[in-house]
Amino acid sequence: MPDRTDRTAEIAERLRTDPRIVALVLGAPWRRVGPDVSRSGPVSAVGEGRADGRGRMYVGVPSPSELSELGLPTEVLRHFGLSPADLRAGGWTDTDLRSAGLTPPGAEPEPVEWFVAGEPPQLMLGLAPSGPPLLARPEPGAQAGGVDPVEVHRVPDVVGCTDPESDGMLLVRQIRDRLVRRARRRLAHCGVCLRQVLRTDPATGVCPDCAAEWLGVLP
């Protein structure tokens, strides 16, 4: 069974803001996406570029210490167009790569913990161990009853937000509204429980829950 517990307060704490601000800016209540429906991202090929990369130099790519001397954040690394394997071969450590928001080759991507708001779900919020929070639109996932995030947006300014009317938050609200509008346009009507749902079976017009309960279809 999906976890229906309201996690808005927990999310607010993790975003270092107030639950009322989370509700105003993002929406509420938020609940966790079950572990069975979480999405696993693409995994980099193990050992990619490792053997033949030894001794290569990447002229013009500053090291983390050079970046900090220049007052530049490690994220500017993204702009050099080099893969994590290239950068690691060039002497970058996995910690450097992670602080640049890149996944070291062969490593599992850092798991984003996804939460959904609304019934049926109309908005997704992703919290990663490092990196900015994410907003996305839920789409029916590969697994029955599950959802996957699409149209993912980074919303770093939400962290520590104290003014829901600030320019940054107005931008976040625009993103939120666009995602919610698109999500609502895609809702379907279940012919049995009469609820709005993310997906109905094209043959029966019935949602996965009702199909399991009334038609004997396994979810």
Ligand SMILES: [Zn+2]
């Ligand atoms: Zn139904």
